[in-house]
Amino acid sequence: MPKRHAVVAGAGIGGLTAALALHRRGWHVTVCERAPELPTTGAGIGLAPNALRALDAIGVDAAHAAGSATATTMGVRRPDGRWLTRTATADMAARYGTPPIAVPRPAFTAALAAALPPETIRYGTAVTAVDDTAGRPTVRTANGPDLPADLVVAADGIHSPLRRAYFPAHPGLHYIGETAWRTLVDAPDLRIPAMSETWGRGERFGITPLSDGRFYLYATAVAPPGTRSADPRAELRHRFGSWHDPIPALLDRVQRLAPADVLQNDLHDLAAPLPRLHHGSIAWVGDAAHAMAPNLGQGGCQAIEDAVVLAHLLPAEHDTHTPTSIPTALAAYTAARRDRTNAIRLRARRVGRLGALRNPLAVAARDLTVQATPTPLALRGMDDLFNGFHLPR
Structure with missing residues (x-):
């Protein structure tokens, strides 16, 4: 029997992880990526x-593949430096x-792509639509032939055209009230040993050490959507x-970088959950499925889990006689x-609201509460996140 064919829309972390996981289960995979190549610049990812644990389940050692750094400590600080x-x-x-690790996002996506067979990824190929009326989906692309598939993985990002097409009544994205800057220096x-996030009044600044001596920096500020300065480097210095x-x-x-090396994006999450994460033989993963604020560092992590x-x-390829159909498997995925x-999307939104507080009394109360929380209790509060990945039986 011919191999089952999956078409993945998008070569981000979720799409490439899905492609690799399916490839290792014996599927033939085609990844359609609208960009002309994988990015060589960008930010980091924790x-x-x-x-x-999820990557280990498909045989991916992220630290070996992309390099990593493990800070000695992690925590939250005030602008005056007090922890x-x-x-x-x-x-x-x-x-x-295992501790969390930090990797350069371009190196990580390159490592995932390199683990796939040659010609798996079709760059400069945007998925425009999926026609599944005949029972077996056909993927339409902007500048290539139609691709018949047994499965379509919609990993087409936070503005997912496929999400809009199949869930037209969904309210879409919600602006969480902050803009964010990201860069590598x-x-x-x-010799900064700590991974830290500093909370001010409506502003935050994060520092994450990477294995190659660089640092992933990010900052956020409460601002109207679309707020931009002429020079993001000067804006960060000012703030x-x-x-x-x-x-x-x-x-x-940062001042030594080109302005284009400082990325700025307004922060959005999904306004409401999708009614389901599949439709027929299409499955949504990552930001396309459940875009969330970055406050817990779980956006990419949840895409990997997906x-x-x-x-x-x-x-799998050797399960050719299994009674489980693809639509049944996708219902189980949902x-x-x-x-x-x-739950993680809503939790990330709540944490973001704490970090974005501007009223001086509210900020003081927040800081006292965080400072008074014992470390063991704070760690227990992360158990559902860090111990929450399990492969269904």
């Missing part, structure tokens, strides 16, 4: 223990089996230049993933 909460990553490793001489060390030194490195669970539930991802 891989929490749940994502690392509100701080946790040793060794304690996280003891509790969850070279600063091995600064955060007086905050605690090593933020000013890192901003000095991809691994989806492939696990679908029949049952396994919808509630977990929606």
Whole structure:
């Protein structure tokens, strides 16, 4: 029998992980990516223990594939440098089996792509529609032939055209009230051992060390949608230049970058959960399925979980006589993933509201509450995130 064919719309982390997981279950996979090539520049991504466990289930060692860095401590600070909460990553490793790691996003996506057979990814090929009226989906592309498939994985991002096409009554995206900047800087001489996020009044600044001596920096600010400055480097200096060390030194490195190397995006999440994460033989993963605010660092992690669970539930090549149909497997995928991802989406929104507080009294109360929370209790509060990945039986 010919191999089952999956077409994946989008070569982001969720799409590439899905492609690799399906390939390793014996599927023939085609990935359609609208960009002309994988990005070579960009930001970083934190891989929490749940994502690392999911990757391990499909034989991917992220630290080996893309390099990684494990900070000695993680925590939240005030603009004056005082720690509100701080946790040793060794304690996280003891509790969850592995500490979180940070990898450059371009290196990670390149490693996933390199693990696929040659010619799997078709660059410069945008999926425009999926016709599934005949019972077997056909993928339409902007500048290529139609692709018949047994399965379509919609990994087409936060603005997912396929989500809009198949869920036209859904309210779509919700602006969470903040804009965000992201960049990578070279600063091995600064020897910053901690992964930290600093909370001010309506502003935040995050520092994540990477394995190659670079740092992934991100910042957020409460702002109307579409707010842009002529020079994002100067805007970051204006907003955060007086905050605690090593933020000013890192901003000095940002000034050496080209303005285009500082990415800025308004932050959105999905206004409401999708009624289901599948339709016929189409499955949605990652931001296309459940776009969430970045406040828990779980957006990419949940996309990885989606991809691994989806492939696990679908029949493998050697399961040609299994009675489980693809639509039945996709219904099981919705049952396994919808509630977990929606709960994390709502939790990320709530945490973001805390970080975005601007009223001085509310900020003081927030900081006192965070500072008074014992570290063991704070860690227990992450158990459902970091221990929540399981392959359905």
